[in-house]
Amino acid sequence: MEKFDVLEEISDPGLESLRISSMDHDQSSPTLNSTHSGNSNSYAYCRTNSETTSVFSEQLTDDFTSSSSDRNSPVCWPATGRSPYQPTLSRFGGIRHNHRQDLKPADFELEMMKERFSKLLLGEDMSGSGKGVSTAVTISNAITNLYVSMFGQHQRLEPLYMDKKMMWKREMTCLLSVCDYIVEHIPPMQHLQNGASMEMMFSRLRSDIDINLPALIKLDALLIEILESFQETEFWYDEQGSISGKSLNGSFRKVPQPHRNEEKWWLPVPCVPSGGLSEAAKKHLRQKRDSANQIHKAAMAINTNLLSDMEIPRTYIASLPKSGRASVGDTIYRYMTSTTKFSPDYLLDLLNITSEHEALEIADRVEAAMFTWRQKASLNHPKTSWDIVKEHMEGDKNVVLAEKAHVLLFSLKQRFPELAQTTLDTSKIQYNKDVGQAILESYSRVLEGLAFNIVGWIEDVLFVDKSMRNKEEC
Numbered sequence: 001m002e003k004f005d006v007l008e009e010i011s012d013p014g015l016e017s018l019r020i021s022s023m024d025h026d027q028s029s030p031t032l033n034s035t036h037s038g039n040s041n042s043y044a045y046c047r048t049n050s051e052t053t054s055v056f057s058e059q060l061t062d063d064f065t066s067s068s069s070d071r072n073s074p075v076c077w078p079a080t081g082r083s084p085y086q087p088t089l090s091r092f093g094g095i096r097h098n099h100r101q102d103l104k105p106a107d108f109e110l111e112m113m114k115e116r117f118s119k120l121l122l123g124e125d126m127s128g129s130g131k132g133v134s135t136a137v138t139i140s141n142a143i144t145n146l147y148v149s150m151f152g153q154h155q156r157l158e159p160l161y162m163d164k165k166m167m168w169k170r171e172m173t174c175l176l177s178v179c180d181y182i183v184e185h186i187p188p189m190q191h192l193q194n195g196a197s198m199e200m201m202f203s204r205l206r207s208d209i210d211i212n213l214p215a216l217i218k219l220d221a222l223l224i225e226i227l228e229s230f231q232e233t234e235f236w237y238d239e240q241g242s243i244s245g246k247s248l249n250g251s252f253r254k255v256p257q258p259h260r261n262e263e264k265w266w267l268p269v270p271c272v273p274s275g276g277l278s279e280a281a282k283k284h285l286r287q288k289r290d291s292a293n294q295i296h297k298a299a300m301a302i303n304t305n306l307l308s309d310m311e312i313p314r315t316y317i318a319s320l321p322k323s324g325r326a327s328v329g330d331t332i333y334r335y336m337t338s339t340t341k342f343s344p345d346y347l348l349d350l351l352n353i354t355s356e357h358e359a360l361e362i363a364d365r366v367e368a369a370m371f372t373w374r375q376k377a378s379l380n381h382p383k384t385s386w387d388i389v390k391e392h393m394e395g396d397k398n399v400v401l402a403e404k405a406h407v408l409l410f411s412l413k414q415r416f417p418e419l420a421q422t423t424l425d426t427s428k429i430q431y432n433k434d435v436g437q438a439i440l441e442s443y444s445r446v447l448e449g450l451a452f453n454i455v456g457w458i459e460d461v462l463f464v465d466k467s468m469r470n471k472e473e474c
Contacts (some may be wrong), residue, residue, distance in 0.1 A: 136438035139175060140429060143439065146171050147446035156237050156268050157230040157457050165224065172220070175439065179209045182436045208309070209436050212302055216443050219295050223450050226288050234281045235461050237268035270461045277465045289458040296451035300417075303444040306437060312371070313431040316424055324369035324401060332366070336404050344404075344411035359416045363409060364423045370405035371424075373398040418452065 123132020124141070132138070150168045154160060160168070183203040190200045204210070277285075325333045335347050353359045377398035378389050393399050413419055421429075432438055 134433045136433050136435045137430065139178065139435060140432075140438040140442040143172075143175055143442040143446060146175070147449070151450055151453075155453075155457075156270075157227070157233065157235075157454070157461065159228045159231055160224070168224075172443075176213065176217070176443070179205070179213055179436060179439060182206050182209055206436055208306070208440065212306070212440050212444070215298070216302065216440065216447060219299055219447050219451075220443075222291065222295060223447065223454065226292055226454060229284070229288060234277050235270050235272045235464070238271050270457075270464045272461070272465045272468050274468070276469045277461075282462070282465065285458050285462055289455055289462075292451045292454040292458070296448055296455060299444045299448035299451060303441060303448055306441045306444060307425050307428060310428040310432055310434070310437055310441070312424070313427045315431070316427045317371075317375075320368055320372050320375070322372075324372040324405070327365045327369035327372060328405070329365065332362075332408075336401060336408075342404050342407070344408045347408060348411060348415060353416075356416060356419060359412060360420055360422070363412050363419065366405050366409045366412070367422050367424050370402050370409065373402035373405065377402060 119126075120135070120138055120142075122128060123134065123138055125132030133141075146168070150160070150164050154164075159165075182205065184206045185201050185203050187199040187201050189197050191197050321327050328336070331351070332347065335350070336342065351362065353362065374386060374389075377393055377396055378384065378386070381389050381392070390399055390403070429438075429441065432441075
C-alpha cells in the first residue's frame with residue numbers, strides 16, 4: 001500500500017526530525033486541515049472522555065512532594081475505587097488499616113503496583129464476579145483517565161508541575177510496556193555455511209505498534225516541551241475573569257471574542273500588558289501554535305487509521321437500518337441522488353448546522369448509511385475488502401452512494417475538528433479486545449486532545465493581544 005507523510009514543513013526544530021508514515025486507508029485523506037473553535041479551552045476534550053474509571057487514574061498519591069490540594073482533589077481518586085487511605089478488609093474479615101503514609105518509598109510503590117495490577121486483572125470489577133470489562137478496555141480507560149488526572153486541571157500555557165510530569169512519564173511507561181510483549185512471528189530463510197537453507201522462527205514487534213508507538217512517544221515529548229517553553233511569559237491569567245489589580249486590560253470576556261463560549265466562565269482569562277506583547281513573544285507563540293497544530297494533525301491521522309483498522313462490532317451492524325435513505329433522511333438523500341456533481345461543502349451549507357450536537361447527529365446518520373450501502377454492495381463479496389469491491393463494482397448505485405457518504409463524513413469532520421467520536425467509533429473502542437490497538441488508540445486520542453487545547457490556549461492569548469492593540473488605536 002501507499003504511505004503518506006503526516007508532517008511536512010514544521011517550524012519547530014524539535015519537530016523537523018519527525019516524519020510519521022501511516023498506512024493509507026479508505027478513510028484517510030491527503031490533508032487534514034483543522035480550524036479551532038471556542039471549545040478548545042475545555043480540559044475535558046470531547047475525544048478523551050471516559051465513563052469508566054481507570055486503574056491508573058489516582059492522582060499523585062504515591063508522591064510525597066505533591067501538595068495537599070492536589071491530593072484532595074476529586075479528580076485524584078476513581079469513582080469506582082476506594083481512597084488509598086481508607087481501611088480495607090483483611091483476609092480474615094477484620095478491618096485492616098492502610099498505613100501507606102508510614103511506608104518507605106520502595107514499599108509504597110510496591111503496594112500501589114499490587115493494587116493496580118489487581119484492578120487490571122479484575123477488569124475494573126471490584127466485586128470479583130467476573131463481570132468486568134476486557135483487558136483492552138481497561139488499559140484504554142487507564143490511559144484516558146490518567147490524562148484527565150494529569151492535564152484535567154491544567155488549563156493554561158505553563159509547564160506542568162514536576163511531580164505531575166514525573167507521574168505522567170512513570171505511569172505511561174508502565175502502561176506502554178505492555179506493547180513490548182505484543183509480537184508477531186516471522187519465518188525468514190536462513191542460509192547456512194554449507195549452502196543449505198532453512199526457516200527459523202523469529203519474533204518482532206507487531207507492525208502497527210512498531211510504526212505508531214515511537215511516533216506517539218515523540219509527539220508526547222514534543223507537547224511537554226511546548227508547555228515547558230512557557231516558563232517566563234509576558235502574559236498572565238486572571239482566574240476570576242474580571243478586572244483585578246494586576247489586570248491592565250480588564251476582562252477578556254468584555255471584548256468581542258469568536259474563540260470562546262460565554263458558558264465556560266470557569267476558564268482562566270489570559271491578560272497582556274497595556275502595550276501588548278513584544279514581537280519576540282508573538283513570534284514564539286506563533287511557532288508553538290504551528291508546532292502544536294502539526295502534532296494535532298499527526299495524532300488525529302494516527303487515531304483515524306487505528307479506528308479504521310478496528311473490527312466493526314456485531315451489535316453496531318445489527319442496529320443498522322435496512323436502507324441508507326432511512327438513516328440520512330430525505331433532504332440529504334435527494335441531493336446525493338439528484339446530481340452527478342456532488343459537493344459536500346454545498347450540502348453542509350444547505351443543512352445549516354448550528355451546533356456540535358447537531359453535527360454529531362448528522363455524522364452518525366451519514367456513517368450508518370455509508371455502511372448500509374457498503375453492505376448491500378458487498379453481498380456477493382462478503383469477505384472481500386471494500387477497496388476491491390469498489391474496483392469490481394464501479395458504477396453500482398450502492399458503491400456511488402457509499403463513496404459520497406464517505407466524502408460528506410470527512411468534510412463534516414474537517415468543518416468540526418472538535419467533534420466527539422461517532423457511535424461507530426465508541427462501539428469499536430467499547431467492544432475492542434485487541435490490547436495493542438487499545439493502547440495506540442487511547443494514546444493517540446489523548447495526545448490529539450492535548451495538542452488541540454494548546455492551540456486553543458495560544459489562540460486566546462494572540463486574540464487578547466490583538467484586541468488590546470485595536471483598543472489602543474481607537
